[in-house]
Amino acid sequence: MQKLKIGRYAANAEISDExxxxxxxxxxxxxxxxxIELYVIGSFDFWSSAEDHLQLESFTLHVTSLKSDSIDNLCELIEKWTNLQSLCIHCIQNRVHLLKMFAAIAKCQMLNTLEIYDTEIADDVIDPLLEMxxxxxxxxSLxxxxxxxSADGEQKIKDLAQQREKQLSVRFDYF
Structure with missing residues (x-):
């Protein structure tokens, strides 16, 4: 099996503890x-990176609740997935968790598509976001x-995109 999909975007799955x-x-x-595409209502706890043997190229996460230790595990996993080319993260509402996620994503040197939405990204995290x-x-593609x-925060990202050697397409709206 090369692709694992749990749930779907419009109808997230509530999965049992078992x-x-x-x-x-x-x-x-x-x-x-x-x-992996993971669309889950409720909490999902990620496994330790020490147990992980994956070489993922694409990861989509839409989970409504992640505990701090699960965020830590997920960040370690993202850092370990060196072949990751596409990453979609939805619904990380905690600033500290966002900053941890940015640090992990920054190590994904093969990444060519990044979607981060509905995560409360605001101007208070613009500098770490730009560093990432x-x-x-x-x-x-971002x-x-x-x-x-804010409009100023979006402009900073657009300016960075224009200064890059490799063209970066940036979108701030769904359509």
Missing amino acids: LTSVLQRTIPTMTALKE LKSLKQLE NLYDNNL
Whole structure:
């Protein structure tokens, strides 16, 4: 299996504790897996990076609740997935968690598509966001819709995109 999809965007899945436990034990061992799309209502706890043997190229996360230790595990996993080319993160509402996520994403040197939406990104995190974007030399597409950036914050991102050697398409709206 190369792709694992749990739930779907318009109708997030509520998964049982038993299924969550099975997924936490089995996903990290699926070495042929290249893409995960995870749409879950409620909490989902990520496995430790020490248990992970994935070489993901694409990861989509739409989970309504993540605990601090699960965010830490997820950040370690993202750093470990060196082949990651596409990353979509939805619904991280905590500033500290966002900053941890930015630091992890900054290490994804193969990343060419990044979507971060409905995460409460605002001007108070613009500098760490810009630092992350500067480190992503292969990034071609950035979607930051449904966030709280001011016109000035959006302009800073657009300016950075224009200064890059590699063209970066930036969108702040869904359509």
